[in-house]
Amino acid sequence: MVAAWGLVDYVRRTRPKADDVELSPPDWSITHATAQLSNAAIAVSDRAGRLVCANDHFTKAFAGLKAPPDLIVDDASRDLLVAAGRAAWRDGNAQIDSITKDDRQFSVKVARAGTADEYLLWRLAPIERLDIESRAIELISGRIGRAMAQSGIMAVSLANDGRIRAANAAFALRAVGSDQEPITGRPFANYMRMDEKGSIFFEREGRRGLPIRLLNVPLTEDKSDGAALLLAVDEEGPKVERGMALAHVEQLLSTLPLGLALVDRDGRFLFANDAFARVLDISVEALPSYPADLVINEDKAAVLDSIRRFGSGAMTSGDIAVRLKERPDEVIALSIAGIRGLGEAAVLLGLKDNSEETKLKRQVAQQTKMESIGQLAGGVAHDFNNILTAIIGYCDLMLMRHQPGDGDYDDIQQIKNNSNRAASLTRQLLAFSRQQTLRPQILQLPDVVADVSSLLKRLLGETVRLEVHHGRALGPVRADPGQLEQVIVNLGLNARDAMEKGGVVHISTKAVSQDDVRAMGSEILPIGDYALLSVEDSGSGIAKENLAKIFEPFFTTKEVGKGTGLGLSTVYGIVKQSGGFIFAESEVGQGTRFDIYLPVHVGEVPSADTGKREFYRPKDLWGSGRILIVEDEDMVRAVAERALVRQGYVVETASDGEEALALFAEGKRYDLVVSDVVMPNMDGPTMARNLRGQFGDIRLLFMSGYAEEQLRETISLDNVSFLPKPFSVQQIAEAVHDAMAME
Structure with missing residues (x-):
C-alpha cells in the first residue's frame, strides 16, 4: 500500500498542469x-x-x-x-x-x-427587406410563374430603366426562342415592336407573329418611375381557356400589396385583392357588386363612364379623383387601366392607401392655419392692449378722486373690472399666438399637478371625481408653473362641462423615451425624451368633424354665453410656447384624452427653493428724479405721465425715438427713459442704443403690448426692465420705482 501510494504521488507531481499544456494552433x-x-x-x-x-x-x-x-x-x-x-x-x-x-x-x-x-x-x-419589386420577381420565377407559363401567360418584371429583372419561360420562349437563354438585364423594348395601328408584336416573330395584349401593373407609387409587372397573352388564337388564364392572374394579383381589382365592361367586380379592400377599410366579402357604389353620388357617373371608356377603347390608363361614401371629406386617386385577353376582365382598378399621407397633409394644413390665426391674434391683442392701458389708467386716476360710496365710484369700478376682463381675453389671445410673457422654471410635472389638484377638485364639483397617477423616472421640464397650472385647470374645466351627469377626470404623468417616440412613428413629434401629461375624461366626447378645430380661437360647441372658445386655444399656445406638443383623441360617447409632450430639460437643474416666502408688503412708491416717456400712442403717453407725476417725478414726453434723441441733443438729461418698443420712424431699442452710444449708460424701462419673449432679441441690452401692457397706475409706478433702484 505504501509503494502504491508513492507511485500515485509521483505521477501526480510529475504530470504537467493544464496551464502548462502547449496547445496546438487552430486549423x-x-x-x-x-x-x-x-x-x-x-x-x-x-x-x-x-x-x-x-x-x-x-x-x-x-x-x-x-x-x-x-x-x-x-x-x-x-x-x-x-x-x-x-x-x-x-x-x-x-x-x-x-x-x-x-x-x-x-x-x-x-x-x-x-x-x-x-x-x-x-x-x-x-436583413432582407422584401419590397414589392422583389416580391414580383419571386412570384414570376417561382411556382406561380411556371403555372402561368403552362397556361400561355407571359410574365415579366421590369426595372425602372426598362430592363428585364425576371421573366417566366413562356415569355423567354417567345422572345428569344429558348427558355434557357438568359434575358435578365436586357432592355424589354429590344424584344418588342409596334405597328402603325398601335398593335404590339414580338420582334423575333416578324410579320408572321400574332399581336399580344399587355397588362401593365405599376410596382411603385410613382407611375413615371417605370418599374412594372407585365402580363401578356395572344390577342388572337388563345392557346388556353380564358377562365384558366384569369385564375392565374388573380392568384398573382392577390399576393401583391397593391390595392388591385378586376372589373368587367359592365362595371361589375370580378376580383379584388385584400389590399384593395384594406384601403376601403372593409372586407373583400363586403365589397358591393359595382365600384360606383363605393363613392358618393356626385362621383358615381364619373366612375361608370371611365370604366366603360377604358373597357371598350384602346389599352390606356389614367387616374380620377373620387370621394368614398364612407369618407366623403377625403379625396383618393382611383387608377383605371384597360386590359385585353383575360375573358370577362376588361378593366384593372388600383387604389393607393394614402390615409397616412392625407392625415399628414391635414395636420400640416391645420398647423399652417393655426400659425396664421396666431399672427393675426397677436397683432390684434397688441393694438387692443394700448387701448386697454388708457382705459384702465384713466379709471385708476378717476378712482383716486372718488371715495367708496360716491355715486360715480361704483360705475368707474365696473368699467375697470370689465377692462380687466378684456385684458384677460387679450392675454389668452397672446397665449394662443405664443406671444405672452412667460417666466419659465425647471420643474417636475408631478409637483405642478399636486399644487393645482386641490383647486381643481373644488372647481370640478361633487359629481366629478379626480384621479391622479404619476409614472416613475420623469425628467425635469422647463416651463412657467403658473401657465402650466392654467393648462391643467382649463382641460379639467372642459372635461367637467363634457360630463353633465358626472364622471371621472384622470390626470397622469409618464416618462417617454426616445425609443418610445420612435415606435410611435409620429411625423410631428421629433425624436427625443419627453415628460407626458395626460388629461382624460369619461364625457360625451368630440365629434370627428370638430376635432380638428378645437384649438382654434373662439371655436366652441357650447351654447351661446357659456364659453368664449379661448380655453383650448390658450392651452395650445402655452404648450407650444413651452416647446411642447399637444394631441387630442376622442370618440363620441367614449370621452376625450389630451396628451401633452414636454421636452425633458437637459442641463443643470437648480436646487429646490426651500426658503419661506415673505408676505407681501406694500411698497413706498414715492420717488424723485427726471423721467422721459417715449410713446407713440397719445392716450398711453398721457396716462403714464399723469401716473408718474403723482408719484413725485419730473416727467417729459416724446412721441418717438427721434424726438427723444433731439431732447438729449439739446442738453437735457434724465434718470430713466420709459419707452415703447414698437414705434414709427425709430423704435425703442434703436433709440436706446443711440442714447447709450452717445451719452453713456442710461437706465431703460421698455413697455409693450407684445410679449417679452417675442422681443427678447430686439431688446437684448444690459440693465433693461420690461413692463407688459396693459398696466395700471399702480403697476407703472412699481416698475419705475424698481428701475430707478437698479445700479
Whole structure:
C-alpha cells in the first residue's frame, strides 16, 4: 500500500498542469470550410483586433480584410460594433439589432470563443427587406410563374430603366426562342415592336407573329418611375381557356400589396385583392357588386363612364379623383387601366392607401392655419392692449378722486373690472399666438399637478371625481408653473362641462423615451425624451368633424354665453410656447384624452427653493428724479405721465425715438427713459442704443403690448426692465420705482 501510494504521488507531481499544456494552433482551414456553409458573413478576430479567419460572404460584403469593429461603415454602426466587442469580451456574447453598410443592413451576434477565450466570433446576417419589386420577381420565377407559363401567360418584371429583372419561360420562349437563354438585364423594348395601328408584336416573330395584349401593373407609387409587372397573352388564337388564364392572374394579383381589382365592361367586380379592400377599410366579402357604389353620388357617373371608356377603347390608363361614401371629406386617386385577353376582365382598378399621407397633409394644413390665426391674434391683442392701458389708467386716476360710496365710484369700478376682463381675453389671445410673457422654471410635472389638484377638485364639483397617477423616472421640464397650472385647470374645466351627469377626470404623468417616440412613428413629434401629461375624461366626447378645430380661437360647441372658445386655444399656445406638443383623441360617447409632450430639460437643474416666502408688503412708491416717456400712442403717453407725476417725478414726453434723441441733443438729461418698443420712424431699442452710444449708460424701462419673449432679441441690452401692457397706475409706478433702484 505504501509503494502504491508513492507511485500515485509521483505521477501526480510529475504530470504537467493544464496551464502548462502547449496547445496546438487552430486549423483555420477547417474553420473557414465550416463558415462557408453559412449564408451569413462570418469572421474571427483575436484579442489584438486582427482578422484571422472569414468566409466569402464576409469578404464580399466588407472589403478591406479588416475585423470588426474596423469595418468601413458609418459612425453610428462603428460605435455599436465597438460596444458589442467590449461586451462580448466581458460577458461572453453580445448582439446588435441592426448596422448599416452602404444600402444594406445586418444583424450582428458576437461570441467569445477558443480554448482560452482568446477569439471573438462575429456573425453578420443580412436583413432582407422584401419590397414589392422583389416580391414580383419571386412570384414570376417561382411556382406561380411556371403555372402561368403552362397556361400561355407571359410574365415579366421590369426595372425602372426598362430592363428585364425576371421573366417566366413562356415569355423567354417567345422572345428569344429558348427558355434557357438568359434575358435578365436586357432592355424589354429590344424584344418588342409596334405597328402603325398601335398593335404590339414580338420582334423575333416578324410579320408572321400574332399581336399580344399587355397588362401593365405599376410596382411603385410613382407611375413615371417605370418599374412594372407585365402580363401578356395572344390577342388572337388563345392557346388556353380564358377562365384558366384569369385564375392565374388573380392568384398573382392577390399576393401583391397593391390595392388591385378586376372589373368587367359592365362595371361589375370580378376580383379584388385584400389590399384593395384594406384601403376601403372593409372586407373583400363586403365589397358591393359595382365600384360606383363605393363613392358618393356626385362621383358615381364619373366612375361608370371611365370604366366603360377604358373597357371598350384602346389599352390606356389614367387616374380620377373620387370621394368614398364612407369618407366623403377625403379625396383618393382611383387608377383605371384597360386590359385585353383575360375573358370577362376588361378593366384593372388600383387604389393607393394614402390615409397616412392625407392625415399628414391635414395636420400640416391645420398647423399652417393655426400659425396664421396666431399672427393675426397677436397683432390684434397688441393694438387692443394700448387701448386697454388708457382705459384702465384713466379709471385708476378717476378712482383716486372718488371715495367708496360716491355715486360715480361704483360705475368707474365696473368699467375697470370689465377692462380687466378684456385684458384677460387679450392675454389668452397672446397665449394662443405664443406671444405672452412667460417666466419659465425647471420643474417636475408631478409637483405642478399636486399644487393645482386641490383647486381643481373644488372647481370640478361633487359629481366629478379626480384621479391622479404619476409614472416613475420623469425628467425635469422647463416651463412657467403658473401657465402650466392654467393648462391643467382649463382641460379639467372642459372635461367637467363634457360630463353633465358626472364622471371621472384622470390626470397622469409618464416618462417617454426616445425609443418610445420612435415606435410611435409620429411625423410631428421629433425624436427625443419627453415628460407626458395626460388629461382624460369619461364625457360625451368630440365629434370627428370638430376635432380638428378645437384649438382654434373662439371655436366652441357650447351654447351661446357659456364659453368664449379661448380655453383650448390658450392651452395650445402655452404648450407650444413651452416647446411642447399637444394631441387630442376622442370618440363620441367614449370621452376625450389630451396628451401633452414636454421636452425633458437637459442641463443643470437648480436646487429646490426651500426658503419661506415673505408676505407681501406694500411698497413706498414715492420717488424723485427726471423721467422721459417715449410713446407713440397719445392716450398711453398721457396716462403714464399723469401716473408718474403723482408719484413725485419730473416727467417729459416724446412721441418717438427721434424726438427723444433731439431732447438729449439739446442738453437735457434724465434718470430713466420709459419707452415703447414698437414705434414709427425709430423704435425703442434703436433709440436706446443711440442714447447709450452717445451719452453713456442710461437706465431703460421698455413697455409693450407684445410679449417679452417675442422681443427678447430686439431688446437684448444690459440693465433693461420690461413692463407688459396693459398696466395700471399702480403697476407703472412699481416698475419705475424698481428701475430707478437698479445700479
